[in-house]
Every structure is written in structure tokens, then in C-alpha cells.
Amino acid sequence: MNFSPLYGMNKLRYPYPMPIMPVSPELAHAYVPYQYYTRLYPPMVGLDKGTIFPGLDRPYGLDPEYTIDA
């Protein structure tokens, strides 16, 4: 990713700081990192890609690290 969520200026918009992970993560619990706003794809591009968030645009098979059988 080409953005640094923890230091992005976006967090200034929130009335309270949202940590990317819980403050006290529990062992053996699974967590989803908090999503930070970056920019959006235009509607037609989003419909084509299946998401309007560039950070979530990870077509299966392209990145070997996130591909099991390719």
C-alpha cells in the first residue's frame, strides 16, 4: 500500500482516534484492521473492479502472498 494509515491526515477527521488494531489485542483472537479513507474509484471503475476502495482492490491470483493455489 502506498499510504501510511497511522500517520495519514485522515485521522484528524474523527472525533476520537481509531487505532488500526484494538488497544489491547487478545491472544488467539482474530482482528480486522480498521480501514482508513484514502480515495475512491469513480463509480464505473468501482463496479468493474468490485470495490470502490483502492486498498481493497486485490484481485485473487495477482499477489502471490495472498494466493494459495496459483
Add this chain to the structure above:
Amino acid sequence: MEDVSRESLLREIQAADFTIIELNLYLNTHPYDQQSITIYNNMVQRAKALRDTYERLYGPLTARFSFSKCPWQWIESPWPWEWQN
């Protein structure tokens, strides 16, 4: 061809609707993101306007939430499976 603009208008409605759904999900976990709420509101307005345009030109998109002229427009062709590619 007439159907080209009809289909592309329909596609624009689908794209606007999809963006609305995505922002809906995002805002569920980011309720204070004023900028995204503004984009969401603008997109809802855009989808509404596109729907109005489509229905004015080509007839109802839904049977229950669209106005109809006489005769009843819902049964007019083409049905979704009658599109030519």
C-alpha cells in the same frame, strides 16, 4: 443505436448504486466521516436523477416504485432476458 444509450444509462445506474452500497458499508464503521457522508449523499442524488432520466426515456425500472402511463408500462418489452448483445 437507441439501445446503446439505454444500456449505458442502465450501467451508470448500476455503478451509482454499487458506490452507494459500498459507502453504506464503509459508513457503518466510520459514522463520523463527514467527507464520505457528503459523497454518499451526492451519489444518492445522482442515482435518483439517473433513475428519473431512465424512466422518463425508457419506462419503469421497478413495478412497485415507478409511475406508469396508460397502458401499463411494466409489461412492455424488452424484458431483461430479451436484450441483444
